[in-house]
Amino acid sequence: MSKYLVKDGVKNLIKPGEKLITTHCCYCGMQCGMHIRVNEKTGKVMGVEPRYDWPVTMGKMCPKGVTAYQTVEHKDRILKPLIKKNGQFVESSWEEALDLIEKNFKKLQAEHGKDSLSVFGGVSMTNEKCYLVGKYARVALGTRYIDYNGRFCMSSAAGGFIRTFGIDRGSTLPWPELEHSDCFFLAGSNTAECHPTSIQWFWKAKDKGAKLIVADPRETPTARVADVHLDLKPGTDSALANGMMHLLIKEGYVDEEYVENRCNNYEELKEMVKNWTPEYTSQITGVSVEKIIKAAHIYGMSPRSVVMFARGVEQQSKGVDNVALYSSMALLRGQVGKFASGVATFTGQGNGQGGREHGQKADLLPGYRKLTDPEAVKYVSSVWGIDPEEMPQPGVSAYEMFDEIQKGNIRGMHVICSNPAVSAPNGEYIWDGFKKLDFLVVSDFFLSETAEFADVVLPATTWAEDDGTTTNTEGRVIRIRKVREALGESKSDWEIMSLIAERLGKGKHFQYKDASEIFEEFRIASKGGKADYYGITWDRIDREDGVFWPCPSEDHPGTPTMFKEKFETPDGKANLAVCDWKEPGEYPTPEYPHILTTGRVVFHYLSGNQTRRVDFLMEQCPLPYAEMHPELASQYNLLNGDKVKLTTRRSNMTVEVRLTKAIRKDTVFIPYHWGKELSVNQLTNPCLDPVSRMPEFKVCAVKLQKA
Ligand SMILES: Nc1nc2c(c(=O)[nH]1)N[C@H]1C(S)=C(S)[C@@H](COP(=O)(O)OP(=O)(O)OC[C@H]3O[C@@H](n4cnc5c(=O)[nH]c(N)nc54)[C@H](O)[C@@H]3O)O[C@H]1N2
């Protein structure tokens, strides 16, 4: 019996003939601790028990997590490779599928060069797999074109943190410390639905008197319990943050000593925020002057405060500015690098933190090394056993790969662990891109909308069928355990990549017995980089309930709290953000008079390819809908349940109206977990942030008609 079961007291829950295997949920960045029930004789997955002794989530789980086990042996699992013949998928052997991939990949590269192939990755995979995706693109395919779904998720947070703190680690503090905080300033995070198991920490703190401020255009279940709800107009976070800083300075809430010793740009910032009086801030954001002043006082007076945000502020064409500005609020208060205070973004996907550190990004190598740095290229080439000359140049971001398809530069793609046909903006352009490709391979365990465009679909395993690690929202590296043998003929993503590498004559660089050997190589590849995992081992993770990176050596304790003494900038000081508010890429006009924003519901996960297959979740939320205020709806004679046609400069779609007073009168919200004619990404604006290349999923201009 493992120590977890004994410690947790759940050993009593084990039924005869069953065992419990300790792992973490496959979905969001909370990575809730769980034990999966397995039948000892058949090896089948039977159910789940929460893990009460996991220090981050303490036995809490959400409706997606408690049903995740049902996807493992789901009847829709792809169990053999599929090859498209005359427009229909036909099951094939691995030999036949790999023959076809080898033939087409070689032909495309012979005729159009190495860069005619591309890889679109994802971060619902373990660190081991994410690391290998970067190596696979650069060593096996030898292409510059690789990027991943985190470009739609964490890239603005990364850009903002690098600018402000010099390094991108999503949280500056460990979650259990939240209990001891006095104030949470939450911007663009619907924590209650998207990171539900974090809420317990806010409640614990609130019981001791902590205050909650929420900035969101909607009165979400999170905003409903706030002390102040700043109901801002989408796309105005920079204005709100500047307005808050104006008041922090004016009211004497700045920790002058901290700012003097640890921050740059204070004089410039003071000059910038001079104009951002509460009246002007109110005019731009639509939030009342009273609420702005109340929020500034609560935040300014709290001895220990945490500024937290998520995609609401990041998925904008000014997402990097927003992150840098909100982070600067915390710096003015001298909160970063101390107990129970700091800055955190909620990591989206399960391994959204780890997966962005290891080289799936167009310009990065493992350990956050830069492809443009010759020393970094030399080092990683030596670990990979290639000549530095062979290392491809940086490529382009996820959405921009579809521009390269349109230009005829990218002709083949391997999508691993993502469903961009649903989740990328400007959907019709994406679908057209997939049709234009000469050859598309998709690795997935369920036939996704993206896989439907594929020439070959390769059956991958789920998270329950392989060992490895992920890095949770705190920056804590944790263990994912193999719960059962691979179903049917499915194979782990690392095995699939290794098999293709073999076919392309690069097999010698991909000789792994199991995932632990990949982790050992990755430790070395990250060594000396900013995201240094060298001191982390699977054994240590088991012993210590996870290890926080950076962790440069085995005797290093790991880094739960960041920036205690210095920041990771060249001069060791944080850079306060000096930037004005700028309008989003699209704002209301007489022709498109309202704002459309998009996001999530508690019952579905991302493109929905997993959660749309779970009966309970579909019963709770079968279809998308347009959330709008009764006053807005009345302008169009729309009643609850009516159909509304929404049109943007890209396309149109028709969905049911859901009336609620919990949204601004100028804004419509649609959840995005469905594909094809139900996909709100037909409407969204692919306008990109200039630094992070993040699309503006959260703001575009829309017109409404009764359908
Ligand atoms: N149930 C569920 N949980 C999830 C996921 C899921 O799909 N379903 N996905 C996971 C992933 S990958 C991610 S990235 C996270 C996302 O987690 P969140 O970012 O919390 O989720 P969203 O619904 O995308 O957006 C959050 C809020 O931003 C608000 N918002 C819209 N525009 C603006 C704006 O201009 N400014 C501000 N301040 N707020 C705005 C929206 O009203 C919304 O309530 O959730 C993770 N957890």
Ligand SMILES: Nc1nc2c(c(=O)[nH]1)N[C@H]1C(S)=C(S)[C@@H](COP(=O)(O)OP(=O)(O)OC[C@H]3O[C@@H](n4cnc5c(=O)[nH]c(N)nc54)[C@H](O)[C@@H]3O)O[C@H]1N2
């Ligand atoms: N309009 C709008 N669009 C958005 C957003 C928004 O807020 N609004 N949010 C964006 C964000 S934050 C994100 S993170 C993206 C996510 O967008 P996607 O990347 O499309 O998200 P998923 O649905 O998780 O897609 C993962 C796919 O890989 C499969 N899969 C899961 N695990 C594995 C694995 O281990 N191996 C393999 N091979 N396959 C696996 C799943 O079945 C699924 O088909 O969507 C973005 N798109």
Ligand code: SF4
């Ligand atoms: S909060 Fe996130 S990690 Fe936890 S059970 Fe829900 S989806 Fe899974």
Ligand SMILES: [Mo]
């Ligand atoms: Mo995400």
